[in-house]
Amino acid sequence: MTTQYLLQLVISGLVVGSIYSAVALGFVIIYKATRVVNFAQGELLMVGAYVCYAFLVQMHLPFGVALLLTILFSMVLAMTIERLILRPMIGEPIISIIMVTIGLSLVLRSAVSVVWGTDILVYEPKLFPQAMLMVLGVPVSLEFVWCFVLSVFLLAVFSVFFKYSKAGVAMRATAFNQQVAQSMGISVKKIFALSWVISAVVSGIGGVLIGNINGINNTLYHFGLKVFPATILGGLDSILGAALGGVIIGVLENLFDGVCSTYFDLAGVKEVAPYVILVVILMIKPYGLFGTKEIERV
Amino acid sequence: MQYCGDFRTTYEKDVKIFQTPFVKICMGFLGVALVALPFLVKGEYLWISMQIVIAVIGAVGLNILTGFTGQISLGQGAFLGVGAYTSAYITAKMGLPFWVGVPAAGCVTALAGMIFGIPSLRLKGLYLAIATLASQFILEWIFLRWEPVTGGSYGIVVPRPSIGGFVFDTDRSYYYVVLVIAAAMVLFATNLMRTRTGRAFMAVRDHYISAEIMGINLFKYRILSFAVSSFYAGVAGALYGHSLRYVSSEQFNIGVSIVYLAMIIIGGLGSIIGSIFGAVFMILLPQLLTVVTTQLGSSFPGIAEVAIALEQGIFGAIIIMFLIFEPDGLAHRWKMIKAYWKLYPFSY
Numbered sequence: 001m002t003t004q005y006l007l008q009l010v011i012s013g014l015v016v017g018s019i020y021s022a023v024a025l026g027f028v029i030i031y032k033a034t035r036v037v038n039f040a041q042g043e044l045l046m047v048g049a050y051v052c053y054a055f056l057v058q059m060h061l062p063f064g065v066a067l068l069l070t071i072l073f074s075m076v077l078a079m080t081i082e083r084l085i086l087r088p089m090i091g092e093p094i095i096s097i098i099m100v101t102i103g104l105s106l107v108l109r110s111a112v113s114v115v116w117g118t119d120i121l122v123y124e125p126k127l128f129p130q131a132m133l134m135v136l137g138v139p140v141s142l143e144f145v146w147c148f149v150l151s152v153f154l155l156a157v158f159s160v161f162f163k164y165s166k167a168g169v170a171m172r173a174t175a176f177n178q179q180v181a182q183s184m185g186i187s188v189k190k191i192f193a194l195s196w197v198i199s200a201v202v203s204g205i206g207g208v209l210i211g212n213i214n215g216i217n218n219t220l221y222h223f224g225l226k227v228f229p230a231t232i233l234g235g236l237d238s239i240l241g242a243a244l245g246g247v248i249i250g251v252l253e254n255l256f257d258g259v260c261s262t263y264f265d266l267a268g269v270k271e272v273a274p275y276v277i278l279v280v281i282l283m284i285k286p287y288g289l290f291g292t293k294e295i296e297r298v
Numbered sequence: 299m300q301y302c303g304d305f306r307t308t309y310e311k312d313v314k315i316f317q318t319p320f321v322k323i324c325m326g327f328l329g330v331a332l333v334a335l336p337f338l339v340k341g342e343y344l345w346i347s348m349q350i351v352i353a354v355i356g357a358v359g360l361n362i363l364t365g366f367t368g369q370i371s372l373g374q375g376a377f378l379g380v381g382a383y384t385s386a387y388i389t390a391k392m393g394l395p396f397w398v399g400v401p402a403a404g405c406v407t408a409l410a411g412m413i414f415g416i417p418s419l420r421l422k423g424l425y426l427a428i429a430t431l432a433s434q435f436i437l438e439w440i441f442l443r444w445e446p447v448t449g450g451s452y453g454i455v456v457p458r459p460s461i462g463g464f465v466f467d468t469d470r471s472y473y474y475v476v477l478v479i480a481a482a483m484v485l486f487a488t489n490l491m492r493t494r495t496g497r498a499f500m501a502v503r504d505h506y507i508s509a510e511i512m513g514i515n516l517f518k519y520r521i522l523s524f525a526v527s528s529f530y531a532g533v534a535g536a537l538y539g540h541s542l543r544y545v546s547s548e549q550f551n552i553g554v555s556i557v558y559l560a561m562i563i564i565g566g567l568g569s570i571i572g573s574i575f576g577a578v579f580m581i582l583l584p585q586l587l588t589v590v591t592t593q594l595g596s597s598f599p600g601i602a603e604v605a606i607a608l609e610q611g612i613f614g615a616i617i618i619m620f621l622i623f624e625p626d627g628l629a630h631r632w633k634m635i636k637a638y639w640k641l642y643p644f645s646y
Binding site: 037085088089092093094095096098099100102103104105106107109110111113114117118225228229232236266267268271272275276278279282283286 | 436
């Protein structure tokens with residue numbers, strides 16, 4: 001085990017972590033505004049990746065157009081989901097809402113498999129140049145760097161959006177108190193739809209990035225499951241928390257995996273490490289790094 | 299003579315299991331039907347009936363935890379696995395009989411449930427759901443990696459039970475073993491809910507702060523609920539393992555947890571009969587979908603390749619529609635039907 005190896009683990013963790021952050025960001029946006037726990041977040045990423053593949057490779061459109069059409073598709077999909085499935089569930093207990101999004105995830109997964117099959121598909125032509133860059137003496141593929149930069153850019157854009165834009169402020173107000181928001185003239189329905197749209201678009205872009213690097217297949221939704229450790233670590237309703245949580249989980253799972261497979265001869269730690277971290281965090285700091293503490297009074 | 303409306307004057311009358319003689323007769327017929335079933339159906343249908351009976355045990359267990367105590371669990375699949383592996387280890391590797399393996403499976407799983415239930419002391423609702431999701435993945439990983447005990451990816455071959463010289467190796471004889479255990483466990487759960495413990499569970503679910511003020515020890519009852527629920531899961535998992543004669547880690551993945559959660563939500567949260575309805579529905583549904591897709595496959599050749607994916611999608615869509623149009627589950631619908639006929643034809 002050299003520092004070189006450790007550094008490599010950290011850097012590849014950062015890249016995967018930045019994708020986790022994008023998905024976690026989508027999750028938090030929905031949770032913050034609508035209190036819906038979206039178990040279908042990974043599927044939104046997968047659908048985005050496949051739709052972009054369809055436009056880019058199957059229809060031979062230039063990348064810019066394909067990306068725009070993908071974003072458009074994600075928006076329409078999100079609005080449909082919100083209107084048809086989540087709107088009737090308002091006021092239902094949390095377990096029903098969890099179940100309905102699980103049902104949604106099954107439907108989306110099945111739709112992708114039915115339309116595109118289960119083989120690995122590769123984006124052609126590649127969006128990013130295939131070159132290597134030396135970071136601190138470690139060779140890093142340029143696509144990884146782009147992927148990381150784009151994720152950070154997305155996070156920055158949304159932080160600014162929530163802080164300064166009118167719609168962003170309205171969304172925060174709705175998250176804080178729906179009735180008050182409504183009496184101030186904010187349409188809560190529109191905010192709900194908007195948060196789903198933003199969330200789907202962010203996840204969809206994450207999917208396109210992943211598709212460019214690894215190619216896509218029908219197990220891409222696994223990214224959605226990593227969203228829970230990331231958001232719990234960061235705090236369920238914090239944008240910054242989601243961003244940091246995703247990156248930290250990405251780095252930690254890579255490090256644990258590398259260390260365990262070299263020293264303890266334990267394979268597959270990658271799949272379980274994030275959840276062990278999750279349990280530990282829940283035990284010592286249930287509301288995460290930046291989450292709002294729930295205070296209950298009788 | 300049964301009058302319109304409720305005329306119960308004592309608490310004992312209110313908590314009676316069989317409210318009227320008619321219900322008793324119906325349950326008698328149901329019992330006879332369940333006992334006679336193996337002589338009426340055979341082959342695949344008998345196998346499905348057996349799986350339904352096993353699923354009833356698991357669903358009742360999960361309903362005790364989630365429906366009655368209000369602690370959402372996404373780890374039921376893994377707890378079934380703990381039971382299955384325990385019983386498999388005891389019977390196949392230690393050579394002890396099935397009759398030791400199954401109760402031991404229940405106890406070991408109860409212990410595992412108590413350990414994974416500890417976060418419930420600080421967490422509730424969504425946070426607890428995510429903690430149990432984590433326990434699902436951690437346990438799944440242990441199943442796959444703890445090779446000396448679980449056999450790793452090869453799994454374990456397990457025997458069917460025997461008593462004296464008689465081996466329950468046909469599906470018909472094993473069905474009776476499962477049926478007797480399931481009947482006993484359902485009866486126990488029904489009775490448990492009529493005791494102080496059961497009422498304490500419901501008080502914790504309805505408002506845990508009020509429950510605590512009324513003198514209910516939250517720590518004790520939450521952990522107890524996890525233990526009872528996991529005991530049921532362990533027994534169900536053990537019976538499932540012995541029915542397949544083979545235990546491996548992919549039989550207990552997150553999908554199983556989701557199916558069990560769907561059972562109790564579609565059946566009805568906080569209702570024993572609802573868990574039974576849910577188990578029947580969720581085991582029959584995939585079978586029905588397989589039949590439908592193979593039928594469609596013969597007329598539309600393209601469907602055969604995507605049949606599995608299509609089934610999964612329809613399964614998800616049905617869950618969604620149930621939650622939107624029948625949020626209180628089948629048990630609620632059953633109550634409405636009963637009320638309708640009780641007052642028929644003067645339903646006002």
